Amino acid sequence: MAALRPVLMIIDDDPLITDTLHFVLSKYFEVCVAESYTQLKSLLQQLDSPPALALVDLGLPPTPHTPEEGFKVISALLTHSPTIKIHVLSGQSDDVNVKHALALGAVDFIAKPCDVEKLKDMLLNALKVQDVELNEMRVEQEHGGLLGNSLPIQALRMQIRQFADSPFPVLIEGESGSGKELVASSFHFASQRLLYPYLSVNCAAVSPLLAESILFGHAKGAFTGAVAAHAGYFEDAGDGTLFLDEIGELPLELQAKLLRVLENGEYQRIGETQTRKSRARIVAATNRDLRAEVRAGKFRSDLYHRLSVFTVHVPPLRELAEDKHLLRDHFIEFYTKQIDKLPFKLDAKAEVRWLDYDFPGNVRELRNVVIRLIAKYSGKTVKESELTAEFDLSEQAFSTDAFDFSDDASMTAQAQKHLQRQANVSLDAVLKSWERAYIDAAMKMTHGNLSQAAKLLNVNRTTLYSRMNTQED
Numbered sequence: 449m450a451a452l453r454p455v456l457m458i459i460d461d462d463p464l465i466t467d468t469l470h471f472v473l474s475k476y477f478e479v480c481v482a483e484s485y486t487q488l489k490s491l492l493q494q495l496d497s498p499p500a501l502a503l504v505d506l507g508l509p510p511t512p513h514t515p516e517e518g519f520k521v522i523s524a525l526l527t528h529s530p531t532i533k534i535h536v537l538s539g540q541s542d543d544v545n546v547k548h549a550l551a552l553g554a555v556d557f558i559a560k561p562c563d564v565e566k567l568k569d570m571l572l573n574a575l576k577v578q579d580v581e582l583n584e585m586r587v588e589q590e591h592g593g594l595l596g597n598s599l600p601i602q603a604l605r606m607q608i609r610q611f612a613d614s615p616f617p618v619l620i621e622g623e624s625g626s627g628k629e630l631v632a633s634s635f636h637f638a639s640q641r642l643l644y645p646y647l648s649v650n651c652a653a654v655s656p657l658l659a660e661s662i663l664f665g666h667a668k669g670a671f672t673g674a675v676a677a678h679a680g681y682f683e684d685a686g687d688g689t690l691f692l693d694e695i696g697e698l699p700l701e702l703q704a705k706l707l708r709v710l711e712n713g714e715y716q717r718i719g720e721t722q723t724r725k726s727r728a729r730i731v732a733a734t735n736r737d738l739r740a741e742v743r744a745g746k747f748r749s750d751l752y753h754r755l756s757v758f759t760v761h762v763p764p765l766r767e768l769a770e771d772k773h774l775l776r777d778h779f780i781e782f783y784t785k786q787i788d789k790l791p792f793k794l795d796a797k798a799e800v801r802w803l804d805y806d807f808p809g810n811v812r813e814l815r816n817v818v819i820r821l822i823a824k825y826s827g828k829t830v831k832e833s834e835l836t837a838e839f840d841l842s843e844q845a846f847s848t849d850a851f852d853f854s855d856d857a858s859m860t861a862q863a864q865k866h867l868q869r870q871a872n873v874s875l876d877a878v879l880k881s882w883e884r885a886y887i888d889a890a891m892k893m894t895h896g897n898l899s900q901a902a903k904l905l906n907v908n909r910t911t912l913y914s915r916m917n918t919q920e921d
């Protein structure tokens with residue numbers, strides 16, 4: 449993918465300027481010229497590697513006397529190549545334009561007419577700065593990204609390195625808070641695509657009505673409210689990475705469209721007949737058991753097979769015992785600096801407790817516990833009871849993983865553990881929370897169908913209904 453010389457885009461409609469700059473600067477850069485925003489858009493699609501630098505004139509056709517087209521060019525360049533260094537080269541050098549161009553993300557403004565030698569030096573300098581920044585990004589990703597020395601995390605890092613440059617999709621599985629999003633971005637930053645955009649969509653958070661337009665875009669007038677044409681995430685991701693979080697939540701109709709993109713790269717904006725091609729790498733994540741979703745008819749099996757060419761599993765924190773200390777120290781250092789507080793320490797018993805706790809909410813929970821402890825015990829030593837007060841013990845005592853139903857003796861042992869760990873246990877509250885968990889699970893599994901849920905729980909419909917009402921009291 450890498451070109452021999454860095455690519456410099458010049459976007460200017462004055463041939464005298466573009467010819468002169470091309471002549472002088474092509475010794476140092478691979479120079480590509482566009483006269484307008486439209487030409488730039490098609491040129492960007494043909495490039496083999498993302499442009500490193502750009503010189504942008506603000507007054508461009510069809511409205512050369514206002515800066516609007518130039519502003520559009522700046523935004524388009526940054527969407528395509530987030531690390532690009534843009535210099536504005538324009539006769540429209542009044543203060544308002546300069547400020548707006550810089551606010552959009554340009555690094556500097558050079559008024560016309562300019563000294564070409566000086567311009568060349570500025571560009572070479574910007575290139576050096578960009579190099580330093582890219583190196584920093586790589587180092588940060590390597591050391592600050594996915595933390596952990598445990599064997600499962602080392603294996604995960606190795607898988608990321610192995611699969612990073614493959615064009616095939618990746619499916620990331622793991623519990624909530626275990627670091628799936630971090631793994632997804634690690635795939636991007638470990639790959640050749642790191643100069644291109646990394647975009648992330650949470651399929652659970654987008655309204656099913658808007659999801660198609662958000663992912664694939666729409667034409668002007670495609671539906672009520674579509675006042676302008678709009679590019680979707682697939683288009684904006686270009687040659688970068690598109691992370692589809694909570695993929696199990698994608699509506700079935702859209703699953704068919706996603707399958708088509710994964711099979712041949714093709715998709716259409718809503719309201720358009722023209723077929724577009726996606727070049728983005730797809731990384732998807734789920735905390736559901738997608739195979740079970742396939743069996744339940746809620747996830748297409750052909751899509752599952754396409755997505756799971758490479759599947760990586762992010763381990764839950766309870767399996768990474770030794771990393772619990774390392775992660776705690778990392779978050780203490782990070783957040784004490786952020787909020788200008790002193791770190792806390794754990795006394796010996798609290799240290800043991802820290803290691804013993806399962807962190808059902810995984811690294812996210814650990815991070816939140818650290819934030820709370822810094823707020824409460826900055827510069828102090830935390831005792832075991834103070835630490836335990838921050839833990840979610842009801843979750844731990846009753847998480848299905850922790851609870852062994854196989855015989856009475858292990859249930860008694862679990863109950864004993866619960867009673868030892870938590871003061872003021874109420875039998876009524878325990879039974880009620882179990883009942884609620886079973887009712888919620890049955891309603892979820894039957895998509896809210898009361899009769900089917902009652903069957904699953906072996907009670908009659910009216911009993912289930914009245915128990916649900918008592919739960920709400």
Ligand SMILES: Nc1ncnc2c1ncn2[C@@H]1O[C@H](COP(=O)(O)OP(=O)(O)OP(=O)(O)O)[C@@H](O)[C@H]1O
Binds near residue numbers: 626693
């Ligand atoms: N190994 C790790 N090293 C450093 N930070 C981590 C690690 N794992 C997770 N984190 C941090 O924990 C938090 C939660 O991680 P993330 O959002 O990636 O989890 P997730 O699995 O995507 O969760 P969800 O399924 O709820 O979306 C983030 O702040 C993330 O940076």
